[in-house]
Amino acid sequence: MAGEKRLEKPMKIAFYSPYIPDVTIGGGEKHLLDMALALADEHQVYVLISEGKYDRELEFIKEKYERFFGLDLSQLKFISTPLGSVAGFFHKLLFTRQFDYLFYWTDGSLFFSLAKTNNLHLQIPFTISRNGFFDRLKLANWRQKNANSHFTKKVIEQRWRTKVPYVINPMVDLAEFSPNTKKEKIILNVGRFFRQLHSKRQDVMVEAFKQLVDKNPQLMKGWQLVLVGNVEDKSYFNQVKQATGEYQIKIIENAKRADLLEYYNRASIYWHATGFAIDEQFEPEKVEHFGITTLEAMAAGVVPVVINKGGQPEVLGAKLSTHLWETIDELKAITISLIKNKDKLEKGRKLALKQATTFSKERFTKRVKQMIAETQAK
Numbered sequence: 001m002a003g004e005k006r007l008e009k010p011m012k013i014a015f016y017s018p019y020i021p022d023v024t025i026g027g028g029e030k031h032l033l034d035m036a037l038a039l040a041d042e043h044q045v046y047v048l049i050s051e052g053k054y055d056r057e058l059e060f061i062k063e064k065y066e067r068f069f070g071l072d073l074s075q076l077k078f079i080s081t082p083l084g085s086v087a088g089f090f091h092k093l094l095f096t097r098q099f100d101y102l103f104y105w106t107d108g109s110l111f112f113s114l115a116k117t118n119n120l121h122l123q124i125p126f127t128i129s130r131n132g133f134f135d136r137l138k139l140a141n142w143r144q145k146n147a148n149s150h151f152t153k154k155v156i157e158q159r160w161r162t163k164v165p166y167v168i169n170p171m172v173d174l175a176e177f178s179p180n181t182k183k184e185k186i187i188l189n190v191g192r193f194f195r196q197l198h199s200k201r202q203d204v205m206v207e208a209f210k211q212l213v214d215k216n217p218q219l220m221k222g223w224q225l226v227l228v229g230n231v232e233d234k235s236y237f238n239q240v241k242q243a244t245g246e247y248q249i250k251i252i253e254n255a256k257r258a259d260l261l262e263y264y265n266r267a268s269i270y271w272h273a274t275g276f277a278i279d280e281q282f283e284p285e286k287v288e289h290f291g292i293t294t295l296e297a298m299a300a301g302v303v304p305v306v307i308n309k310g311g312q313p314e315v316l317g318a319k320l321s322t323h324l325w326e327t328i329d330e331l332k333a334i335t336i337s338l339i340k341n342k343d344k345l346e347k348g349r350k351l352a353l354k355q356a357t358t359f360s361k362e363r364f365t366k367r368v369k370q371m372i373a374e375t376q377a378k
Contacts, residue, residue, distance in 0.1 A: 179301030
């Protein structure tokens with residue numbers, strides 16, 4: 001393609017995240033695997049698994065992620081690494097030497113690497129300072145840095161006092177979805193059930209839906225709220241489940257990818273409440289860092305009505321900004337206006353579909369390869 005920089009020879013590229021493997025699987029892991037797959041057609045790509053962190057075979061781990069995300073990971077090699085283990089400093093350091101390019105999906109910690117190029121991927125807007133001498137030394141070792149959103153980039157640049165030149169937003173595979181499926185009276189939310197950090201706040205959405213039904217019984221007749229997500233906090237999950245009462249609220253635990261896609265395709269409206277009642281200036285970790293589920297819903301032609309926090313405004317774009325809310329009253333008002341006006345709902349559907357194309361697999365792949373090529377050219 002004209003103007004696109006290309007590398008002359010294949011590289012040995014590794015991806016390491018302390019979150020892989022783990023009991024929980026979320027958007028951050030999918031982002032890593034999508035980026036790895038974007039490079040696998042031209043390079044040798046490895047996913048590093050910490051030694052002793054998991055008692056199953058590496059192929060089992062790979063298959064686990066394939067099933068959950070519906071991905072073909074056959075092009076990627078899962079190998080063991082001393083990184084993240086109790087191995088000694090020099091053993092870890094020498095291990096990194098074999099790679100031309102190392103991506104580190106940081107959990108806030110930093111380490112030294114001897115890879116030819118080190119890329120620090122930032123998916124969480126960390127507020128902890130990195131101004132100490134050794135922190136500055138470690139940061140300097142990471143030649144390239146990129147973030148998953150402009151929101152994360154802004155917070156990191158302010159708190160860590162370091163430049164983050166690239167933003168690589170998560171992608172959506174548009175071919176996965178069937179946006180022309182007949183839409184039903186479904187308000188959907190997809191997210192894990194937990195209280196800590198950036199809780200998805202299903203409790204808030206349940207209460208908002210109940211208030212909508214109580215105040216507008218005729219208008220809301222036939223509508224249901226569907227909450228899909230893995231259970232990480234059983235106590236919180238039970239609290240949400242108990243609060244549903246006799247209302248038309250359906251909770252689906254640990255859904256398979258095929259079932260999730262079906263709900264995306266059938267739903268009319270998508271709700272998101274992560275960061276409700278949080279001041280993102282003081283607690284940016286507690287809001288949505290990007291919002292992959294919102295993006296997937298939009299790719300299925302679901303109209304987003306989501307909180308105006310974190311990376312959510314980036315996902316919606318300027319033309320859907322009127323669908324952002326900050327108070328429960330705003331959430332209910334926007335939702336009611338869509339339910340009352342079919343033309344408005346249809347317009348929102350078309351805008352959502354168009355906006356989703358800006359996060360397409362093709363654009364994502366081009367952006368990732370461009371970042372690699374420009375880094376190597378420096």
